Amino acid sequence: MTTSELPAPGTTDRTTVRRLAEKTINDRGTGYSILDAGFVAHVSVVDESGQPYVVPVGYARDGDRVLFHGSTGSRLFRGLADGQSTCLTVTLLDGMVLARSTFESSMQYRGVMALGSCSVLEGADKDRALELITEHLLPGRWAEARHPSQKERAATLVLALNLDEISVKVSDGPPEDEDEDVSRPIWAGVVPLRESFGDPVDAPDLVEPFPVPAYVKAWRRPAPA
Numbered sequence: 001m002t003t004s005e006l007p008a009p010g011t012t013d014r015t016t017v018r019r020l021a022e023k024t025i026n027d028r029g030t031g032y033s034i035l036d037a038g039f040v041a042h043v044s045v046v047d048e049s050g051q052p053y054v055v056p057v058g059y060a061r062d063g064d065r066v067l068f069h070g071s072t073g074s075r076l077f078r079g080l081a082d083g084q085s086t087c088l089t090v091t092l093l094d095g096m097v098l099a100r101s102t103f104e105s106s107m108q109y110r111g112v113m114a115l116g117s118c119s120v121l122e123g124a125d126k127d128r129a130l131e132l133i134t135e136h137l138l139p140g141r142w143a144e145a146r147h148p149s150q151k152e153r154a155a156t157l158v159l160a161l162n163l164d165e166i167s168v169k170v171s172d173g174p175p176e177d178e179d180e181d182v183s184r185p186i187w188a189g190v191v192p193l194r195e196s197f198g199d200p201v202d203a204p205d206l207v208e209p210f211p212v213p214a215y216v217k218a219w220r221r222p223a224p225a
């Protein structure tokens, strides 16, 4: 199926946003831009005893699927590899919303939720996925770092979750206080939250003094004060 043939976000029965439905975004491009901006996804899995877990993973988007990896020895990842139904979320936190009441106080965010089950990638697809995950998290690193050995590859389970059924929810407005609260002498507004990269720190066991590579310096710098 091509991207345009997939259902728009939030349009299947189980992805229709019901609570604060005005925050739903039915545009797949917005959802993909959120996935491309994030580093960590949370993936659900239920073990043999019925205990649910939510596992944080690094990931990359590859077209209409999300790729992530884990250990072949992980019982939770094996559940996903066996095709268990899962839910994956990515959330970007953009600000704290301070309303006059605690009830209306909230957060600004952009989030994607994907439902489905994973497939296990093998061969060239697995190798490409490992490169894509590295390049999404550490752009430029694949060309320089040592690639996985056969043993490391064998110990790594690479999973893909198709983005067939997703929802996108974005909260970006000011506080929405009740009319009777607006006149209260209480400050209200939004405190933005921004992700920032600090200055690189040399590993203590560098065998010689290396300059920090240009591609690492190019990663997002701290926002100016």
Ligand SMILES: Cc1cc2nc3c(=O)[nH]c(=O)nc-3n(C[C@H](O)[C@H](O)[C@H](O)COP(=O)(O)OP(=O)(O)OC[C@H]3O[C@@H](n4cnc5c(N)ncnc54)[C@H](O)[C@@H]3O)c2cc1C
Pocket (backbone or CB within 6 Å): 014, 015, 016, 017, 018, 019, 020, 091, 093, 107, 109, 110, 111, 112, 113, 166, 167, 168, 169
């Ligand atoms: C940073 C952050 C903090 C939040 N804090 C709270 C909180 O403290 N209390 C609270 O009640 N809610 C909070 N939310 C909202 C919460 O994620 C749910 O959207 C909300 O609780 C509604 O849940 P529901 O099951 O009633 O949704 P419904 O609208 O019934 O869910 C229907 C469908 O909408 C989609 N959907 C629901 N939520 C999201 C989402 N966040 N992103 C993408 N798709 C979604 C799913 O596909 C779901 O199956 C927070 C969200 C974020 C991102």
